[in-house]
Amino acid sequence: MDYFVLRFDHSYRKEDILALSRLSSRIMRKWSSRIIYVFGFAVGLFAFLSGILMLWSDREISDLTATLLLFGGLCLVLGFFRNRLNAWGARKQSLQVENLTMKFSDEGLAQSSSKAAASVPYHAFERLYHYRDRYFLFVDKLHAYILPEDRFVVGDSADFRAFIEAKTGKTVEYI
CATH class of the missing domain: 1.20.58 (Methane Monooxygenase Hydroxylase; Chain G, domain 1)
Known part of the structure; x- marks a missing residue:
């Protein structure tokens, strides 16, 4: 069962990458x-x-x-x-993909796009942040998934914090 689904038509926006840089x-x-x-x-x-x-x-x-x-x-x-x-x-430097879909289920994060598909288990996330209406799930110091709150198609972005904290065992830090 997919609890949360995000869709991106054309990869990340400039504002998302700028928020990650800041x-x-x-x-x-x-x-x-x-x-x-x-x-x-x-x-x-x-x-x-x-x-x-x-x-x-x-x-x-x-x-x-x-x-x-x-x-x-x-x-x-x-x-x-x-x-x-x-x-x-x-x-x-980032890959420009179309029709990127991120699905959060019991097993972990599954993402698929026009070019490839990948899955990430919840224990792989090191740090969780919420900054400027976006969730940032860091896999390591150099790689993060950016989840803008306006891109949630299935599930409410307000409930995502409790869900990801329960699945990863880590708390979301608000910056």
Whole structure:
């Protein structure tokens, strides 16, 4: 018997991958992500302000001034859009399948698509999260199933938390 069924017409949406990127930067890469962000922001701000000061004092644009302005601006822009860039890269690397169906039954998660079929037992899930109206079932640190609440066809998304906690023996963490 299938307790919960999710259907995806064209794989994951951009918003789903972006939510996964933001979640992983908060839970998996917590300190390294923040250190890289602060370091990149500080270097970018220093280079950009140095370029502005050189531009203000020289009255003409030298190669060093243009390089500092360009490098500083690039560091600042990349720092602000790092989650979107991570999501873009992950989306490019993921398999684009059509008619993806995920079914949760007594045995585990069974997924089928136009390209392949696979099944995952419940004990394979290491971590369970709920973030921005999506459930994330992590198989390991690098692989997760994204279950948006609006994609449930059979079963109610409000009842899914109790179901998955009972089957896996782990609690769903709300972030």
